[in-house]
Amino acid sequence: MTNHEAPTPPYDYSPITERPTIRWPGGARVAFYVGLNIEHFLPGVPSTSIWPGTAELQPDPLNHGWRDYGPRVGIWRTIDSLDRYGIRASALVNSTATVEYPQIVAAGNRRDWAWLAHGSTNSVLHAGLDADAERRALTDIVDTIATATGQRPRGWMGPALTETYRTPELLAELGLEYVLDWTNDDQPYRLRVPGMLSVPYSVELNDLGLFGKGTSGPEFVRIVRDQYEQLRADSADSGRVMALALHPFVSGQPFRAKYVDEALAYLAAQPDVWLTTSDDIARHYRDTVD
Template sequence: MEHARFDFSPIVNRRPLKLPNGARVALWVIPNLEHFHFDQPSISIYESTAGFKPDILNYSWRDYGVRVGIWRLIDMMKKYNIKGTAALNSDVCKEYPEIIEAGKQLGWEWMGHGITNSKLMANLEKEEEHQIIKDVLGTIEKSTGSKPKGWLGPALTETFNTLDLLKEEGIEYVADWVNDDQPYAMKVKNRSLLYSIPYSIEINDITAFLRFGYTPEQFYQMIVDQFDVLYAEGESNARVMSICLHPFLIGQPFRSKYLEKAFAYITNHKDVWIATGSEIIDYFKTTEKEAN
């Protein structure tokens, strides 16, 4: 079947995208702030124990992210004036309120990311999914003081109803579709528009370290190479570059030093707009209006 959510649009046929102050690249950094249940399997570093209940090895490995890794990442982002867009499990709000307070002080944006990464958004009945979305957005708004405008499904999962339900609840952009270097409009019910924002499944520490088996040095080189190509292309048609991070991985000391090197490299270039998801989408919508 066809998804009917958007039309095919080759990037070479589009009107060139312009960013504020002539920037070539919008840098979008997404810390994934997640809670995992003690008795449920999830992303693992050691598969031999992944089916155990409890799985102490993998659970405690993930738990490093909220206890230590996120604080190392926060310090790094502060150093390079990078304001994050946190993909936030709503369970984080009650389980780790200190992280929410730290993000608020830094002016981070909060993007809905389901209840917990121990429960994905696939194969849900419409009513159940709608209630989950409402609960997630309500919990985050109560905890942070602002209702999310963006959404990333846990493990980028959706149902056939997700986009319509997100729009109905006021979401303006979604990051699940990893198919472009620029934002684009998606069709939802009632002739409304929801926007896709470029998220990366490859400039992503989970894929790089756990799927590809890359070293921290190789991840650094991936980020630099991605930036160099997008920066060159962005001279005539601007691009969005996302860096997708999970504190239990990138927050490990031997990895974090290479992310810091990548941040230093990128921020040493002019014509780079460090932006949140909402800032990128809001600006993109104004350029669309001007074009029409």
Template structure:
């Protein structure tokens, strides 16, 4: 059977939605998501997708990503410190064992952690429910033991999913998913239980896309970040928007790229009166508490709601 629409959320036109006002009357909620990842040198084989683009072991690709944790992460952390920005870490949970010093440095800065699977070379394809459930529960326990935090966000490892992923994270009281890219504002996700939102995590300004896939110059990436921010800030005058910059230290922290990226941060920080600098969990928590009900009422009033399992209401 062909499924034409996974029905994970309702079609909800952007125009004339109920107004979102972020804390302090801010127009735009801004968050930075450093992906701190671990790629296995010779990962277990998944029939749906190879662990590396080249046949394993791929020494070159492995060492490039290893540079990100050895050098790039620390360079990026120092830059965010300079501007008083807290990261929301998209974490391959195995890093808690492989590089605990990185976890400790993030904890010292009160950064947030959210789950990005165990390894970025371990995919969700082909998992049964028990396996996927075990991985989610292990992520909660492992990060809490290493940092004291209860993770509330989820980005699937290498953006790989099963048909039950969103239901399982909602059941485990996650507040937000970064795996849907349908909007510039948060939106409730249809799950069997819980209270899960889709939090904007833009692929368009993700350095894996701009540098890794499109081969942009650092100056071009800086220009794109500024334009992206300016447009969302302008629209935030009508109703609060969200901008996320997803980053990978092995890309953005290269010596020739970090300076141009700082220029983009300077531009954004220059509008501090209009911007709420937050973490993913802070944005999701605020939306759940202050905007969830008005969103659902507006969707119903417009006649946009479609059939399906609907929205869970398990978490307050």
């Protein structure tokens, strides 16, 4: 039985207490990156919603307009904050978004963002595909992003963190090197698929989940600080990764933006943090850890 046919995740159990030591550049203890979700949604297809009561309607102005605030307005506030603190985004981009929002692509390229493949559109989950259909879909996604951005993606995060059992294997065939979908660790680790890594991402330290559950702006800042402080304490013997997931239609809202800025200011001021991208985390781990 091959790996993708087995009903198990594509990795082996590895307690964090029994691994090679990770040393980040410059003696940093925590590698921090912003996973900036740049998503395109299809009008008339139910997806992430602020009010489920209208999600099945066509059209659904309430929910589609809420999501569409991100690329039109919210992301530009987020970009201002990232620029203020010298943080390059790890851009988790739908391939359709690179075609629909060329101004965002241009802004990201001017800032040397890392571009990760995030499916075609967040209205369609990456699931239920046979091998040939998935290979075609992934090839189109990766090629579209590479053409639009001038940078071939090295990482993948599925829409709503979705994969099939063969996704890492097919991504490796396309030259990708890591995935973010398996949010089960504070360090990168190797998958069973040769050449593929898992890099930490977070569904907990994530504006969509936190603010969606009623977290206030000041509480968000405290949560970010608490996350960093604990990871820094944990890193006394080996480096850790801290990912902050942002969705511009959520954290780019005017009444939240100043708290995101405050959280980024706090992190940028920490002497033991490496402000980086998921690409550079994967590269450093691959180059320095057996």
